[in-house]
Amino acid sequence: MALLRWGLGRQNVHRSSRVLLLKLTVIVISVLLLCExxxxxxxxxxxxxxxxxxxxxxxxxxxxxxxxxxxxxxxxxxxxxxxxxxxxxxxxxxxxxxxxxxxxxxxxxxxxxxxxxxxxxxxxxxxxxxxxxxxxxxxxxxxxxxxxxxxxxxxxxxYHHGCISASLSINSLPxxxxxxxxxxxxxxxxxxxxxxxxxxxxxxxxxxxxxxxxxxxxxxxxxxxxxxxxxxxxxxxxxxxxFEDRVLTTYGAVVSFLVLLVLAHFERLPSSLLSGWKRCRTHMRR
Structure with missing residues (x-):
């Protein structure tokens, strides 16, 4: 029985990891298409x-x-x-x-x-x-x-090209x-x-x-x-x-979100953030 529970738990972990990988892939491709x-x-x-x-x-x-x-x-x-x-x-x-x-x-x-x-x-x-x-x-x-x-x-x-130099003073340009x-x-x-x-x-x-x-x-x-x-x-x-800075800001925000997503998946966030993340996911599933 314990072996069966271990096997089911491992399947759930693998399934959850595949879902996470799919989410990351979709987000990355979508952002690249948008920004590029x-x-x-x-x-x-x-x-x-x-x-x-x-x-x-x-x-x-x-x-x-x-x-x-x-x-x-x-x-x-x-x-x-x-x-x-x-x-x-x-x-x-x-x-x-x-x-x-x-x-x-x-x-x-x-x-x-x-x-x-x-x-x-x-x-x-x-x-x-x-x-x-x-x-x-x-x-x-x-x-x-x-x-x-x-x-x-x-x-x-x-006005310099190769060995030829033309001495055209800046004052003569006007x-x-x-x-x-x-x-x-x-x-x-x-x-x-x-x-x-x-x-x-x-x-x-x-x-x-x-x-x-x-x-x-x-x-x-x-x-x-x-x-x-x-x-x-x-x-x-x-x-x-x-604007270049807006594109870079978008990339930075998405990278930060992906890091939070991975940390939350492996439960590496601080306890207060992790509990808030779980409540948010529960609310979204309703």
Whole structure:
């Protein structure tokens, strides 16, 4: 009889352990799907294309170009790129970009420089590997155009590339910018490099908008700019990506809950917590 009770007790322990393992597996998979996949849909789906004012006043015949502007992806290379940092940041940017393409359906995407982080030091093979990773992350259909602008991190830091050095003083940059504005006479200027969003109004009423970084490596709250453009007017809006600290907080909370779940299963919690846990389970079963 004692042997029978021992056998039944062992079966109950095994059954309880299998149930616990199943619960842990379901929770872990669910949280991974939420934080690494579905969260991008839940956040980006709230973004809307801005409405051009001239169209809002009745001139609805002029075509509108839907353009996405992002900047400063800073793909890490083989020198300073830790594999975990590369995996985490590049997955975040790939999922954000692919989700934005699917939900927002832009006609053209502009990436405004600093695609890579180690252009100054990359060997030809390392550069080819970085380009291949970039093409995988930012893949797109034939109906979407992708326009890429080089930045200082792509070809060498601050006007230095290989053995060639151009001594362009910082004081001459405003003059160069004024010359470009006079020559091109744009209605709008969008730029990268600063990793932050800011606006500058140039002489003649030309607005310059700095596009924030697209990567968690540079910002806790990365974003990109959505532009509705016509031949006469434009409208801009910012679309935020998931905040990194919120994702990490979610993971931390789930890990804490899983630890409590395991400790409660093996009755390793303090007596007051354990009794409360048992009462909670009894109440949930009713």
């Amino acid at each position: 996949y579905f969260i991008y849909y839940l956040v980006i789906v709230r973004c809307r294309w801005p409405e051009v004012k001239t169209l809002a006043h009745g001139d609805g015949q002029e075509p509108v170009l839907k353009a996405m502007f992002l900047a400063d992806t800073h793909l890490l290379g083989e020198i300073r790129g830790h594999w975990l940092d590369k995996l985490r940041r590049e997955w975040q940017m790939e999922r954000a970009f692919q989700t934005a393409l699917w939900l927002l359906q832009p006609e053209v995407v502009f990436i405004l420089g600093d695609i890579f982080d180690e252009g100054k030091w990359s060997t030809p093979q390392a550069w080819a590997d970085d380009v291949q990773r970039f093409q995988k992350m930012f893949r797109h259909g034939s109906h979407v155009q992708l326009k890429v602008v080089i930045g200082n991190h792509d070809i060498g830091f601050h 003059l160069l910018g004024c010359q470009l504005l006079w020559w091109l006479q744009p209605r709008l200027v969008l730029s990268g490099h600063t990793h932050s969003a800011c606006e500058v109004l140039h002489p003649g009423g030309v607005l310059e908008v700095s596009v924030p970084s697209f990567s968690w490596r540079n910002r806790n709250n990365p974003s990109f700019i959505m532009g509705s453009l016509t031949s006469r007017d434009y409208a801009l809006s910012k679309c935020y990506l998931p």
